[in-house]
Amino acid sequence: MDVFDYKCNDPAGPTASEGHTANCSDSRELRLVDGGGRCAGRVEILQQGSWGSICDDSWDLSDAHVVCRQLGCGVALEATISAHFGEGSGPIWLNELNCTGEEAHVWQCPSQGWGQHNCRHKEDAGVICSEFLAIRMVSKGRECAGGFLQQQLWQCLPQPHEAMTLPVIFRQLDCGDFGTLYFLVPPREGSRPQWVDGICCQKTDTSL
Structure with missing residues (x-):
């Protein structure tokens, strides 16, 4: 499994050790999994000590833009649905995201709330980011x-x-x-x- 982690409070940015890291807020972390690169994959969030995915209900480019920008991966080229990068195995943390595209962190977007969903992992959301910043x-x-x-x-x-x-x-x-x-x-x-x-x-x- 290809995993590219983005951990909190890492001012040095991406590293070549266990994964790639970037800043995020409080104790949550964000990562892209099984995309074969730093800026593509299934979107997963570390919440309450467990890595979980996002359901693809209402998942669109505005939501994906927030993920890509948060990870320093440019803009979103595609917001993938239906477990395009494979199914996760942990909790499904978020569903029905309604990002404006301007949020600093994906968990700041309106949603049904943590762990509130009627989804299965076959609906896991992903992103393909441009990687280019500007x-x-x-x-x-x-x-x-x-x-x-x-x-x-x-x-x-x-x-x-x-x-x-x-x-x-x-x-x-x-x-x-x-x-x-x-x-x-x-x-x-x-x-x-x-x-x-x-x-x-x-x-x-x-x-x-």
């Missing part, structure tokens, strides 16, 4: 414009892919839904790594 465009004095992307990033983007990908970027940057792609953006001084190439977003994608 994107930005670079331009002096213009927040929603700049030489953020190099032309080769767009080499696979004939219509309609370009029309799908640009709105994803603008929405993620809170810059509206529409804009224009310019290829002739002068390069910045110095060199920086290129992290991705050939991006092709689909209609259902929520982040780059």
Whole structure:
């Protein structure tokens, strides 16, 4: 079983020992299990000394966003249901979560209360997070414009892919839904790594 733990009061952040850790509140802990990586898996909470899962009733991207942000894993790409990452074996701690997406911890979201549910583990909730913390465009004095992307990033983007990908970027940057792609953006001084190439977003994608 792949387990990535996030323990309380660990200012050092992720470690390479028993698991990966991050800050959380009071005595509760949060972890992702059986996702094969740090930022994906079944969502489990340590409450009253026992690791338990979350039921997928009403589980959606707003709930998953809180989990991903709490664990330092960027934004939620998918809120998985029906024990996508396998069934847990402990208590089912939370059900009918109704997060706004702005909560600091997933257990701060409205719910039916601790241990209140009519679920089975075949309904365990999970998340797939982006892992990337942020994107930005670079331009002096213009927040929603700049030489953020190099032309080769767009080499696979004939219509309609370009029309799908640009709105994803603008929405993620809170810059509206529409804009224009310019290829002739002068390069910045110095060199920086290129992290991705050939991006092709689909209609259902929520982040780059």
